[in-house]
Amino acid sequence: MGKAQREISISEFFAKNRHLLGFDNKQKALLTTIKEAVDNSLDACEEAGILPDLVVEIHQLEQDDRFRVVVQDNGPGIVRAQIPNIFGKLLYGSKFHSRRQSRGQQGIGISAAGLYGQMTTGKGPHIISKTIRGKAHHFAIQMDSTKNKPLITKDDELAEWHLKQGTRFEIEIEASYKRGLRSVDDYIKQTAVSNPHASVTYLAPGMEEARLYERASDVVPERGEEIKPHPYGVELGELMKMLRNTNSRWLSGFLQEEFCRVGPKVAKTIIAAAGLTERSYPSRIAREEADSLYRAIQAAKISAPPTTCLSPIGEERILDGLQKETDADFYAIATRPPSVYRGNPFQIEVGIAWAKPGNDLLDVDTSGRITKKKKKKNTADTENLLGNADEAVRVLRFANRVPLLSQQSSCGFTKAVINTAWKNYGLSQSRGAMPVGSAVILIHMASVWVPFTSEAKEAIAPYNEILKEVKLALQEAGRKLGQHIRKGKRVAQEFEKRSYIESYLPHVGIGLQEILGITDVQREDVVETLRDSMETKRKI
């Protein structure tokens, strides 16, 4: 049975399984292409400490299902020699091997978009890139999918370019452009929310002119530091590989140099527990000894990894974003302390926006007075994200500031929302279902490595450690929401009681007038006094 056995190139594999990369259908292909390019642009700007000015354009071509997509940034640019591999080779990049928070992490996305273009239109991507010191280069690239290698079809140096530095990615793809939920419009809007430091100029078919999402902050988010692996996250096989490849001469040095959070004392404890000696040669440690070392590491007490590597969005910006996009009556934000899964630090942030059922109900103004609530209008441009009170709440999911639009039902975040007891917090919920109410829940995970359920990076794998943290954050925000809703109910009940009594007050006045023979003015005085005394009593 040896015949016909052969190697499969990763590009052939993904071309055949392109739905794994987010190219399931024409509409999603458009979104994925733009998403991958924008992720890279934002990462590049952040790495270089540049405030991003992005241009995203979608141009419909003559044929109905063909589009030209442009994504341009003012980032640091890419050195000439790297351009073909970055855009024409799957599994190539700088982020996979670094433990640092970034949007891209696989080295697949942008070259997959190029491959998709090539498969559907026969045309590969065009890239223009300029570093601050270099000339601008214009590349056209095709991918040899049998070998997973770039074929350069154009390689020009441009005499001049309109940007002093930056990268422009342009490609023709088979696609379909639609508005609404999970559209590119939606993605751009959510990206602006989670990246308030970016300015995005967006042009899509049907728009008379480009739409500008202006930056709301002039501060580039601090770039998370790169960290070494944490001992708890390493597996036996990886440990063995590290022992073989280390430059450290002694076991004690190996532990301290290759891992974070291991000092001389911890190293000593681990080595003693494993029954080894500190001066063992790492490369000579046998499987059984490595196994003991592994178990000793798992049993040792080691502090959690440093969290300077994480760059959360921040409570204030989450609140800003929610306020900008929803017309809610109440907002609650919760931030968890950083935590760890498989040795990777991560941090969860949650925001809830909630509106009272029915916009014409009562409201409490800032001075505590009960008023009729004015119905707010949705502006044409910003569709209100809040659904009706009898609809499932909408969940906005973000990973390292990237909005996740697809695969909601298989996402760990969704699972955590479903597993939270929302009835305790004033929302209705059937067993095993999403809570119901006019609310939006925003969840963000910042991590040096986000475990996605597929290469398309659309949903978070439901690791227990992550589910737990999301749930705790939801509960914290949920408690605040519950308090607010209960208070609102009390106020509403109180108001009902008062209005009931108040409707009798004039009749009491008339009765008193008849009995006591007082004037109309006196009667009104009496009624007013009664009302005031009731008001005073209520406040107590």
Next chain:
Amino acid sequence: MGKAQREISISEFFAKNRHLLGFDNKQKALLTTIKEAVDNSLDACEEAGILPDLVVEIHQLEQDDRFRVVVQDNGPGIVRAQIPNIFGKLLYGSKFHSRRQSRGQQGIGISAAGLYGQMTTGKGPHIISKTIRGKAHHFAIQMDSTKNKPLITKDDELAEWHLKQGTRFEIEIEASYKRGLRSVDDYIKQTAVSNPHASVTYLAPGMEEARLYERASDVVPERGEEIKPHPYGVELGELMKMLRNTNSRWLSGFLQEEFCRVGPKVAKTIIAAAGLTERSYPSRIAREEADSLYRAIQAAKISAPPTTCLSPIGEERILDGLQKETDADFYAIATRPPSVYRGNPFQIEVGIAWAKPGNDLLDVDTSGRITKKKKKKNTADTENLLGNADEAVRVLRFANRVPLLSQQSSCGFTKAVINTAWKNYGLSQSRGAMPVGSAVILIHMASVWVPFTSEAKEAIAPYNEILKEVKLALQEAGRKLGQHIRKGKRVAQEFEKRSYIESYLPHVGIGLQEILGITDVQREDVVETLRDSMETKRKI
């Protein structure tokens, strides 16, 4: 920004993203390891026309979370030179490039299991394999994950082996063994249902002796034929690649030789519509011409691909399987004619097993008599798959005879079940939810290429063509179920009416006896006559 850019090996990628391959957690890792090995064994036997005798063993080792897994088959064996690559290299195999129905298709699964073992226990797989003519070889393999290449750590020829041909795969992994839904037990049971020609000896922790699933059929399923790609399924980029690589000298020959269902006449029509000539050299066709050719192909009338490549389970065997595993009152099976998505032929089969709500209700026996239904017992060994009448129905999903146990909510099959209007067929169902009732729905897809949502092959990607076929099959089976349920309801109503009248008949008899002065025997005669005449009338 050129620094630190580098290639990522596919094994490093999957080691870090091992949840993509089904190794999310210890329990699933055990299932996936066994599943991949069993898939390969069954494929190998089928290819060689051998009735499979499989042995599957799970042995708990000293440490709580370490297990030794053995999967052995009596298949044709693997030639010596291929063993290291098949078990020690990701993306290597014979099935990816062939358009033929098989369980495996990616060349990832079994080597990923080896990699997982190596990562978690430091030990790679052991393989013993013997072809009918050759000697048995014993290999131990480690994977160099930086290079995605096998490292052979043992390579022995065995003087003798107990099988005249076959393959034995053995590995130590970190795992956890549990019973119940989505367990290995469940997988083995469902595999026996969908592969009645296989005999499986299964030993798991806690069993006193191995459990034998005997074969229920002595016929090896006919092996589906290998087919050429269908023109409708090819994309522009692939077409261009085929034009470059073909051995055909002329365009007309190219179309006829490289595709199925293209004869001289169809080729002529396509070429004319594309504005090309039949004697064009395929390798000289430019992108624009290829684009015209592509559009002409899409517009041409071409018959559906041959379906001799498909090997469905068959209605009889689906019924057998459902009867064996469920204690139902009614079974409905539906088979769709073969269809096509992206040029790949596929076929959908569906079976429904249904039990009346409450086991103590009325039943109709074969002669049409209404009887009290006896409550059947679940045997200890075969847990009844039917849930209670107020639970969501259980869906058994199969692709090319392989049971799919995880990721139900993101599976296209589930989507099709939810989108079917089950109220029409007598089951209750909330909007957007699974139907509710004491029922099991089995769905099988046979195809030369099953589009899974991830490399772990746990769920079907929701391609529209597939959803449509599944829905049509569900509707067909559903109509039969609906008829049965409605008939049951009529019978029950009839029975109620009759029992109501019957309870009065004795009193009528007594009345007549008093009026007419007849004897007790005559009275009983009269009552019997009345009952008979009612029975006759009911039948009319």
